Amino acid sequence: MIELPRVPGQELGMSTVTRRQFLKYSGVVAAAAAPMLTVDQIAAAAVTRPLPLGTPILVVVTLYGGNDGLNTVIPFKDSAYYSARPGLTYKPETLLPLSSDLALNASMTGIKSLWDANKVAIVRGVGYPKPDRSHFSSMSIWQTGSPGAHLNTGWLGRWLDTQAIDPMTAISLGGVLPPLLVGAKQSGSALPLGGLSIPQGVIGTACQRLAVPSPSDNPLMAAAATSMRNLFNVSGTVQPILAKPAPASEDLPTVAGGNAGGDTDLSRQLNVVAKLIAAGAPTRAWSVSLGGFDTHANEANAQALLLGTVSKSISTFLSQMKASGRSKDITVLVYSEFGRRVKANGSEGTDHGTSGPVFLIGDRVTGGFYGDQPSLSKLIDGDLAVTTDFRDVYSSVLEKVLGAPSERILSNWKGRVNAFKS
Amino acid sequence: MDTQRLEIARLFHRTGFGPKPGEFAEALRAGVASTRSKVLAPPSKVSFVTPPTFTDLGPRPSPNSPDVVEFSQQLRYQTQQLFLWWLDEMVASPHTLQEKMTWFWHGHWATSIGKVNYALPMFNQNVTMRKYALGNFSEFAKAMFSDGALQLWLDGQENTAKAPNENFSREMMELFTLGVNRYTETDVKELARAFTGYQVSRSSGLVTYNARRRDTAPVTVLGKTGAMSPEEVIGHLVAQNNSALFIAERIWYRFVSSQEPLPQDHPMIKAFADRDVYALMKSLIESSALSQQQYSMVKSPVEWFIGICRATSTTPSKLPSPTKLTNYFSTLSQIPFAPPNVGGWPVDQAWLSSASAQFRLAFATSIIKEANLGELASVSPVNRPAYLADLLGVVEWSSRTAYAMRGVRDDPQKLLVTAVCSPEYVVSQ
Numbered sequence: 001m002i003e004l005p006r007v008p009g010q011e012l013g014m015s016t017v018t019r020r021q022f023l024k025y026s027g028v029v030a031a032a033a034a035p036m037l038t039v040d041q042i043a044a045a046a047v048t049r050p051l052p053l054g055t056p057i058l059v060v061v062t063l064y065g066g067n068d069g070l071n072t073v074i075p076f077k078d079s080a081y082y083s084a085r086p087g088l089t090y091k092p093e094t095l096l097p098l099s100s101d102l103a104l105n106a107s108m109t110g111i112k113s114l115w116d117a118n119k120v121a122i123v124r125g126v127g128y129p130k131p132d133r134s135h136f137s138s139m140s141i142w143q144t145g146s147p148g149a150h151l152n153t154g155w156l157g158r159w160l161d162t163q164a165i166d167p168m169t170a171i172s173l174g175g176v177l178p179p180l181l182v183g184a185k186q187s188g189s190a191l192p193l194g195g196l197s198i199p200q201g202v203i204g205t206a207c208q209r210l211a212v213p214s215p216s217d218n219p220l221m222a223a224a225a226t227s228m229r230n231l232f233n234v235s236g237t238v239q240p241i242l243a244k245p246a247p248a249s250e251d252l253p254t255v256a257g258g259n260a261g262g263d264t265d266l267s268r269q270l271n272v273v274a275k276l277i278a279a280g281a282p283t284r285a286w287s288v289s290l291g292g293f294d295t296h297a298n299e300a301n302a303q304a305l306l307l308g309t310v311s312k313s314i315s316t317f318l319s320q321m322k323a324s325g326r327s328k329d330i331t332v333l334v335y336s337e338f339g340r341r342v343k344a345n346g347s348e349g350t351d352h353g354t355s356g357p358v359f360l361i362g363d364r365v366t367g368g369f370y371g372d373q374p375s376l377s378k379l380i381d382g383d384l385a386v387t388t389d390f391r392d393v394y395s396s397v398l399e400k401v402l403g404a405p406s407e408r409i410l411s412n413w414k415g416r417v418n419a420f421k422s
Numbered sequence: 423m424d425t426q427r428l429e430i431a432r433l434f435h436r437t438g439f440g441p442k443p444g445e446f447a448e449a450l451r452a453g454v455a456s457t458r459s460k461v462l463a464p465p466s467k468v469s470f471v472t473p474p475t476f477t478d479l480g481p482r483p484s485p486n487s488p489d490v491v492e493f494s495q496q497l498r499y500q501t502q503q504l505f506l507w508w509l510d511e512m513v514a515s516p517h518t519l520q521e522k523m524t525w526f527w528h529g530h531w532a533t534s535i536g537k538v539n540y541a542l543p544m545f546n547q548n549v550t551m552r553k554y555a556l557g558n559f560s561e562f563a564k565a566m567f568s569d570g571a572l573q574l575w576l577d578g579q580e581n582t583a584k585a586p587n588e589n590f591s592r593e594m595m596e597l598f599t600l601g602v603n604r605y606t607e608t609d610v611k612e613l614a615r616a617f618t619g620y621q622v623s624r625s626s627g628l629v630t631y632n633a634r635r636r637d638t639a640p641v642t643v644l645g646k647t648g649a650m651s652p653e654e655v656i657g658h659l660v661a662q663n664n665s666a667l668f669i670a671e672r673i674w675y676r677f678v679s680s681q682e683p684l685p686q687d688h689p690m691i692k693a694f695a696d697r698d699v700y701a702l703m704k705s706l707i708e709s710s711a712l713s714q715q716q717y718s719m720v721k722s723p724v725e726w727f728i729g730i731c732r733a734t735s736t737t738p739s740k741l742p743s744p745t746k747l748t749n750y751f752s753t754l755s756q757i758p759f760a761p762p763n764v765g766g767w768p769v770d771q772a773w774l775s776s777a778s779a780q781f782r783l784a785f786a787t788s789i790i791k792e793a794n795l796g797e798l799a800s801v802s803p804v805n806r807p808a809y810l811a812d813l814l815g816v817v818e819w820s821s822r823t824a825y826a827m828r829g830v831r832d833d834p835q836k837l838l839v840t841a842v843c844s845p846e847y848v849v850s851q
Contacts, residue, residue, distance in 0.1 A: 218718045220770060228779045297587075
């Protein structure tokens with residue numbers, strides 16, 4: 001339905017534009033009289049400044065709906081686990097043991113292999129004070145990184161604010177930008193599956209003119225102009241790359257077409273991310289997501305399918321990255337807005353709960369458990385305790401992955417999770 | 423900025439879906455007071471397009487039976503008819519406040535056909551929303567308890583005396599009547615017990631009572647104890663002062679500003695004392711809120727699309743491909759009857775990604791290709807931007823957009839596409 005653009009990489013015109021011109025166009029100087037650049041120049045600017053090899057890259061995987069942490073990292077030796085949720089537990093012999101008392105859901109074989117290679121840190125009992133059981137409030141708290149005060153910016157958005165203005169620094173897959181990537185000075189870009197096409201011809205010129213901020217714009221109108229401008233910036237760079245086949249993974253079988261397992265939404269998203277990282281996109285933070293974790297009824301099968309997708313998509317993705325020489329640079333962060341109630345609800349599902357495990361995966365991670373496993377015998381009003389604050393995780397990710405001071409982004413938060421090789 | 427023009431533009435775009443040809447200029451001549459009264463004129467009917475007939479398709483036949491193909495076709499067909507009917511209704515309605523409120527309530531009691539599956543219960547829910555769109559909120563909330571689609575959506579039938587399921591009770595307080603943190607976790611659990619005992623026929627949405635599943639013990643919700651029916655306990659929720667505050671906040675958030683909070687002393691809170699939605703909207707429309715420059719909002723994709731259809735006299739169901747139409751809405755992440763979650767659709771910046779900029783452009787091109795632009799073509803190119811500002815109900819074009827339009831003003835189609843993709847039209851200023 002959307003016409004594919006006709007901008008193969010070779011025709012992009014490799015004339016260099018200076019950094020200064022690029023920034024000027026990108027809105028640092030908000031003047032109606034800013035000189036107009038052509039699509040070719042902008043695309044070239046992006047292509048001519050690939051992310052240097054060795055630059056750390058963060059990939060955030062959001063699981064929407066509230067993933068049941070107890071059926072993800074399972075206390076399979078604890079009789080309280082079995083008695084709290086009959087009909088909703090798995091047979092111990094089917095699980096993937098991680099230690100003497102914890103095991104992964106049987107569907108998570110890909111992540112189990114990465115665990116065995118010492119590349120998975122599981123941070124246990126992650127949450128925040130006074131857990132909120134509303135999907136919307138809790139997701140907003142996780143994404144803004146602010147349990148106390150309501151903020152309009154995301155924790156990665158505030159990191160973006162410390163970076164040079166560039167719509168390609170942080171990209172979210174999908175048509176709608178999550179609050180995670182909204183900053184005060186600049187926000188990340190949204191990239192739908194299938195990519196973007198650049199408006200061409202007379203209407204393309206008109207759109208480029210519409211993309212210039214006007215002194216009379218209110219903030220939302222300025223944001224509308226910016227979104228048009230980012231269309232030219234992002235699409236010019238990524239479109240030719242998306243037309244290429246996916247990078248091959250070295251140690252996983254591929255299905256016809258080379259997109260191993262590319263039939264679920266998350267794997268499609270990570271497939272696009274893999275192509276763009278392999279091509280050298282100057283992007284340091286990516287956001288992908290999977291929904292469906294709100295398992296109020298008939299949970300066991302549904303969650304196993306979803307976790308299987310998460311596990312396979314991530315292991316395939318990291319495997320694909322090996323050929324690009326960037327697999328060492330990548331850290332994957334997986335979280336959800338809350339865990340679920342310990343006790344099953346009688347529809348063979350669970351209601352909204354509190355803390356859950358966060359996964360950090362990659363070569364820069366020191367594998368193992370971090371944070372205490374919330375005890376099933378010391379529940380708080382029927383819910384798991386929060387043993388690790390998510391800001392411990394975010395601070396460490398900001399410092400160790402993005403190499404940025406976290407103080408101003410997370411209001412001087414002191415806690416850390418020492419899950420990264422230094 | 424011309425504040426009269428600003429307020430009239432907002433009366434068209436916020437409390438309606440944008441002007442039809444000639445309406446905006448006429449309203450400018452009539453003035454703000456007269457335009458407010460016109461918006462507030464009680465609607466003669468709640469529906470202006472004859473809805474298609476939705477039949478009860480019954481349970482899904484087993485996968486290998488010969489009936490399953492016919493069943494699936496019918497299911498798809500009814501869903502598509504439902505979608506097109508409402509789009510046509512939004513374009514046709516002369517009482518746009520009534521229609522806009524129906525749309526607001528759809529986002530408030532946000533229920534998705536993605537889980538409900540059948541068109542009939544979704545249609546019945548829409549009929550209820552039309553009935554109460556400007557009516558009594560307490561009666562409305564009670565009627566919504568017996569709404570089959572909402573019950574299915576929030577696992578109401580899984581909620582039994584033996585095994586309570588809190589999904590419906592939590593959302594009833596958090597998202598429908600009170601707002602987050604205006605109740606305790608104990609209230610959620612107690613309310614769930616008061617909601618037990620109901621079952622729903624999936625295909626018809628008919629809700630029935632089953633005494634065996636009912637928890638008959640007394641419950642205590644927000645300080646009131648007793649063996650209460652769902653209607654009684656909902657009446658108690660809606661009677662809370664916090665409920666008036668919450669509905670006023672939601673109206674403010676969707677009609678005035680998501681960026682700035684509702685002023686605590688805004689008259690619309692008091693105007694809602696009797697839970698009369700019409701009185702609340704009247705108070706809002708007659709307050710100064712819509713004339714204050716800082717309250718801009720981004721149009722959601724549906725609002726943006728309907729505005730273009732109204733301005734170009736386009737009937738959505740007559741566009742060449744309903745599938746294509748659904749696809750455009752899908753890429754823009756907003757399909758009527760399919761909100762992403764029970765919180766409804768996002769607002770403002772969420773609609774302003776680089777992706778949506780592209781999809782709006784492609785979508786506008788496809789609609790405008792079908793439109794009769796004879797009148798625009800008869801205006802001399804130099805006067806076309808001014809003509810379009812009145813046609814579309816735009817406050818004023820910036821020098822940036824005027825410059826962009828200059829390059830395409832000889833081509834009516836391209837000019838209109840440029841105008842509706844401009845920040846001045848994508849945003850309700």
